[in-house]
Amino acid sequence: MVNEDESTYFKGRGAQFNPHNKFLKDAYVKEHDEGIDDWEESDHKTTFLFENSKTIVNKVDSPDVGMDYSLNPYQGCEHGCTYCYARNAHQYWGYSAGLDFERKIIVKKDAPILFKKFLEKKGWDATTISLSGNTDCYQPAERKFRLTRQLLEIALEYKQPIGMITKNSLILRDIDILQEMAKLNLIMVYSSINSLNDKLRLAMEPRTATAKQRLKVVEELSKAGIPMGVMVAPLVPGLSDHEIPTVLKAVANAGAIRAGYTIVRLNGAIAQIFEDWLRKNFPDRFDKVWHMIQSCHGGNVNDSRFGDRMRGDGNIAKMIRDSFRLHCRLNGINTKDIFLDRSQFKIPTDQMSLF
Template sequence: MIPDEGTAENYFKGRGAQFNPHNRFAKDDYVKEHSEGIDDWEEEDQKTSFIFGKSKSIVNKVDSPDVGMLYSLNPYQGCEHGCTYCYARNAHEYWGFSAGLDFERKIIVKTEAPELFKKFLERKGWDASVISLSGNTDCYQPAERKFRITRQLLEIALAYKQPIGIITKNALILRDIDILTELAKLNLCMVYVSINSLNEQLRQKMEPRTTTAKQRLKIVADLSKAGIPMGVMVAPLVPGLSDHEIPAILKAIASNGAISAGYTVVRLNGAIGGIFEDWLHKNYPDRADEVWHMIQSCHGGNVNDSRFGNRMKGDGNISQIINDTFKLHCRLNHLNEIKPKLDSSLFQVPKIQLNLFGN
């Protein structure tokens, strides 16, 4: 059932989700049905707030075999970018919040991340496997401009010669081109930018607080010119909304210096299904049902398939067309011909402790 909130009159501009679905871990829920019957109902503040949580660890082992990473590090939980399809939304429920609006406006800031990162790297027997920043939420989301945690993590990675992978959709990464360049000189980093559409109107609706596709192509160009190996995740592709853009996206990223590309087909697990369906009907009412059915056709009649190997790319006729189109245009644009392998042999614990707050 699609909620009544977020209609044209009170659509939350600048937010992807338009309501807070029930947290599956919460026993109780409350809704505003008759405002005249509540004496002290307070409307929730739509501004972003920051919550400073305490974590015991910061690097997570990734057990899923089809995500392309072994370890992930996320300095923030929740993401103000507000992408409607974001799989990380469900994780916000573990913190006691909703996967909807809460995910975008209640951001958990892990200020202790740099110290925890150092402790992790100094563990006995650490083999310097590649650690991916933004395995869950974007490490360059707007909060990073203020808190600068990601920059501190990169400083540590450089000092320890720890290989790092990054995926982002925020041009703030260009702020740290100095550190990234030094890492790249030692073959210690690769950066992926997420671009699932070149259509600015679609981007504003589906990824409301992200940077434009034009700016993301600039990230690819500038970092590539600096000697940093660049890839692009064309993800997630939404059948009926953005899948037709595959040829144009791959041509654009190749001309800006990208050497590799990957993709996923949108999957809407957990609370994300209701959030996305609500968003789809409010923004594209004329084709919402068609798009929804196309997504279902990619996942065996559902909008999500949890099977490893199938869940990211889907199956069925539409998924096969997407796959064939993607492979063809990767070949035409000479993408994925080079497969960089980061160097773990340089890793060492520095003798001199870092001053993490010098910048």
């Protein structure tokens, strides 16, 4: 791993620039140093922006992401994963998918109130809700704002089934609530582990928990009776796909019973961000990796076709698929399906009295 110019590389950030927001007509750019007295990008600290949302639970129309509804208490994510598909959504808020996504975090402070209102809608059938479907609900902001914990408390109170995915070990803080939900078959947790190489992790996902910490999450939650899965995602051909056997063996030993994967796809502004990151961190492997990604998406780095976009097609995609299936079988993963129980859902009596 070689960075060509350390002086211009923002350590601790995945994106290294702000690509233009396609929804904005004007762009704020730096022409020359002496022309601006106070250039905002000289300060790369994270800032929190508070948003009063109208809704908090979203229906997911995509048939290949494994969820029907998503619940996102934060927008933007300080984890800084270079490949994150959620980056593009930051443009809807008037920001860039690049550095803005990592350092301008939108906090939906009214998320708990909105969640209760959603659950109390007439006809709600307690379909499993995924926390989160967009950015990580246990990103560093959660340590301060504790919105995810409040949402879990509400889910337990209403007996609402929840699916979770995170790459942050902060989830262990809430093991008490998760254990109570597991006793009622209301929770399934996935940890995201796409590499055991911490040097790669530090470059590609700079503010996430180490692989060792994520394996600890799988082990401790499994021992607490909480069903655990792992998303080996996204796999980057030429960088991390060769780790499939070791990752699956490690997560199985830690207690994971389910696993899934995706192949990286670089849609929208993410293509610019990832290309810049790959050139700066792996200049000697850039052409090989870039062409391997293209080979999985019909000659492009992105494929929007349902059914193909998450797993890719072509010879390399097939080799990845075959390897993943083989090592899941060898490690006893995906032999048991998990079905959460929505029959227990009930609006608490004290809430009913408000109507």
